[in-house]
Amino acid sequence: MTTTDALRLDKVSIGHLEDVTLAVAPGEIVCLSGPSGSGKSRLLRAIADLEPHDGDIWLGDRAQSQLPGHEWRGLVMLVPAESQWWAPSVGEHARPISQEDLAALGFDRETLDWQVGRLSSGEKQRLALLRALSFSPCALLLDEPTANLDDTATQRCESWLLERARQLSLPVLWVAHDSRQIEHVANRHYRIEGSRLKEVR
């Protein structure tokens, strides 16, 4: 499924962040950084409508407030820093995932039968990305998607996400710390300073 809808924030206020106005074009990756506690994760939660907030958020011409909560979150999908797994096996948490995608992040068909209790934090993180993409969202919100990965796995993940975002024309808002990663993946980069977002050039 492809989309050509941009993700737009219009004067969004959440926590101590105020009047955040931002547009992420289809296929564009915008990175967001800032000290811990500055409200990056809460901003993503507000965009996914998990927390009450002020301001309007749009996906193309669909307003967040027009859609039921679960439909909006199915379109604008948040992948949290720490993913949760509640069913016994990995496969029960996702729609079918292609062989190609599994292989790109270092897994295979059998991974889907793995017991979730056995997963390492790095495996959980990569599988959470595959799981999110399996629901065919129209925009992605990533909260430090490579925090638990080693360098090789991080680079694999970055390339895969870049490729998928372009191919599916997904607007992506990506919270990152590492300046090398931001350099590599971001089309634009914003930093949280106080209650504002400031573009870094």
Place this chain on the structure above:
Amino acid sequence: MNVIDLAWWQLGLAALMVVALAACTYLTHLEVGKSLLIAATRTVLQLALIGFILEALFAASRLHWVALMAIAMLLIAGREVMARQKRRLLGGWAFGIGTLSMFLSSFTVTVLTLTVIIGPEPWYTPQYAIPLLGMMLGNTMNGVSLSLDRLTDTAWRQRAVIENRLMLGQRWQEAIGDIRREAMRSGMIPTINAMAAAGVVSLPGMMTGQILAGSPPAVAVKYQILVMFTITVGTGFGTLAAVTAGSRRLFDERERLRLDRLSGPVS
């Protein structure tokens, strides 16, 4: 067969055994003595009081007095449901949901049982209505408070799971589905167990009382079966209503998990 009445001094002997137990636990530093004695005193006072009230109620046998008594029992049960929850829904919802669920199930089932099944004349005859309602409320109260406590406490502890499920586009009913099933189960398990063990492991209290009071066992058994079924139905529908309303209240109109609607832990 006549009932052997108990004199107060005979009850005093039983009380002496409780005091002896309290003294033993005190001497062995097990420290349940105080709460044991307070609870025993409450039993005496509360039951003596209800004895007086029932005597008066039976003598009067008027619908409005029976109704007043029933409402008082309901409100006390509602307060008890609230008091038994570790994390309560704020803004009167804990009391409201508990009380309303018990009202819907206990009152409906009691009135149905009185009018359709037992059929005393008039239907609100307090000798039948009040004990029946009392048993219904007592059991429904257990089911409702257990299930609400389980619901809110598990939702609190598993907030990350619920929210992650919401993030993947699940509806709120689906995101909290496992927890709702657990809550329903913990509300119903005592009742189901009681039915399964009835007569084999334990002689139910009501039947024992009736036999001690001189009823033929065959009649006592029939009443016990009736009471167990009505209790199960009352508890089941009460728990169902409480779990449905309680879990809905944990989410807002945008299907967000709103744990800010729960109080902090109360021990």
